[in-house]
Amino acid sequence: AQKVTQAQTEISVVEKEDVTLDCVYETRDTTYYLFWYKQPPSGELVFLIRRNSFDEQNEISGRYSWNFQKSTSSFNFTITASQVVDSAVYFCALWTNSGYSTLTFGKGTMLLVSP
Amino acid sequence: GAGVSQSPSNKVTEKGKDVELRCDPISGHTALYWYRQSLGQGLEFLIYFQGNSAPDKSGLPSDRFSAERTGGSVSTLTIQRTQQEDSAVYLCASSLEGGVGSPLHFGNGTRLTVT
Numbered sequence: 001a002q003k004v005t006q007a008q009t010e011i012s013v014v015e016k017e018d019v020t021l022d023c024v025y026e027t028r029d030t031t032y033y034l035f036w037y038k039q040p041p042s043g044e045l046v047f048l049i050r051r052n053s054f055d056e057q058n059e060i061s062g063r064y065s066w067n068f069q070k071s072t073s074s075f076n077f078t079i080t081a082s083q084v085v086d087s088a089v090y091f092c093a094l095w096t097n098s099g100y101s102t103l104t105f106g107k108g109t110m111l112l113v114s115p
Numbered sequence: 116g117a118g119v120s121q122s123p124s125n126k127v128t129e130k131g132k133d134v135e136l137r138c139d140p141i142s143g144h145t146a147l148y149w150y151r152q153s154l155g156q157g158l159e160f161l162i163y164f165q166g167n168s169a170p171d172k173s174g175l176p177s178d179r180f181s182a183e184r185t186g187g188s189v190s191t192l193t194i195q196r197t198q199q200e201d202s203a204v205y206l207c208a209s210s211l212e213g214g215v216g217s218p219l220h221f222g223n224g225t226r227l228t229v230t
Contacts, residue, residue, distance in 0.1 A: 033216030044118075045206065045221035052216065091157065095216040102148055102171065103219060107157035 002027050004094050006106035013082050013113055021077045021109045023092030029053075032096040034068065034075040035103065040088040051075065082113045117141065119222035121207050127228045128197055136192040136225045138207030144220070146213030147190050149174075149182060152224070153203040161205075164190060165213045197229045 003026040013019045025034065036048040049059065051068050059066045063080045079086055089110045093103040120139040128134050140147050149161040160174040164184045175181070179197075184190040194201055204226050208219035 035218065037221075042223070043204070044223045045208075045219075047218045047220065050216065050218050097216075102160045102163050102174075103158075104160075105158040 002094050002096055002104040004092050004104055004106035006090075006092055006109050008109045009107075010110040010112070013111070015084060015113055015115050016081050017113075018078060018080050019082050019111065019113075021079075021090050021092075021111065023075045023077065023106060025073050025075065025092070025094045027094060027096050029096040032094060035093040035095070036066065036075075036077050037091045037093065037105075038088045039091065039108070045091070048077075079111075082111075084113050084115055087111055087113045119207055119209055119220055121205075121222035121225050123225060124223060125226045125228075127230060130199060130229055131196055133193065133195045134197055134227065136194075136205050136207075136227070138190045138192070138209075138222060140188060140190070140207070140209030141220055142188075144209035144211055145187065146210045146217065147184055148208045148210075148219060149190070149192050150206040150208065151203045152206055158206065161192070163213065194227075197227075199229045202227055202229045 005024045032053045034051045038046045038048055056068050065078045067076045089108045091108045092106045095103050122137045147164040150158045151161055152158050162169055162182050163171040166187050167184050179195045182192045204224040206221055206224045208221045210217035210219050
């Protein structure tokens with residue numbers, strides 16, 4: 001069975017601080033995809049990134065970066081120089097090729113960035 | 116182009132009444148998903164459509180829940196004899212194709228309150 005754990009329920013930082021959101025996943029499949037989504041107060045889930053299980057290269061997009069480590073089954077997300085607009089709930093999700101046709105989501109991490 | 120559209124955005128109903136929630140996916144997206152998000156919880160998968168058929172209904176919590184999709188486009192989620200525990204935000208998502216880890220694009224959801 002698939003499982004995604006986001007141990008941090010809520011994180012509070014002050015603007016310009018760096019923050020890392022943790023994600024640990026469980027699967028027996030060798031082919032899978034990992035995702036991060038952002039859910040701002042407006043409610044709409046916004047796709048941020050998809051990473052397949054064969055590509056362990058870290059990725060950077062502006063102030064966002066992702067660290068994928070298969071050895072520890074983790075796919076952590078770092079926001080550099082956080083801004084108030086980064087305040088949202090962030091979800092990590094897993095899709096596997098085991099017959100399940102949908103994403104398994106973690107419970108989310110609420111990030112609050114204060115000025 | 117237009118994103119995933121859901122209606123109504125809010126619905127208040129009395130316990131025991133039936134409700135219908137509607138989802139208009141992104142044009143050309145063959146896969147459509149329904150999720151439920153309860154307060155403080157992650158996203159709970161309900162049902163997945165590929166075209167008009169539903170290969171995965173495993174997430175429907177009871178036989179009071181049903182869904183259909185017509186013309187490979189619009190989908191309706193119906194909850195019969197609503198109960199208070201059905202109160203949640205119901206999210207619809209679509210993707211270009213199902214089953215291969217395609218990113219899901221979510222609507223803003225329908226907030227259902229059962230009194």
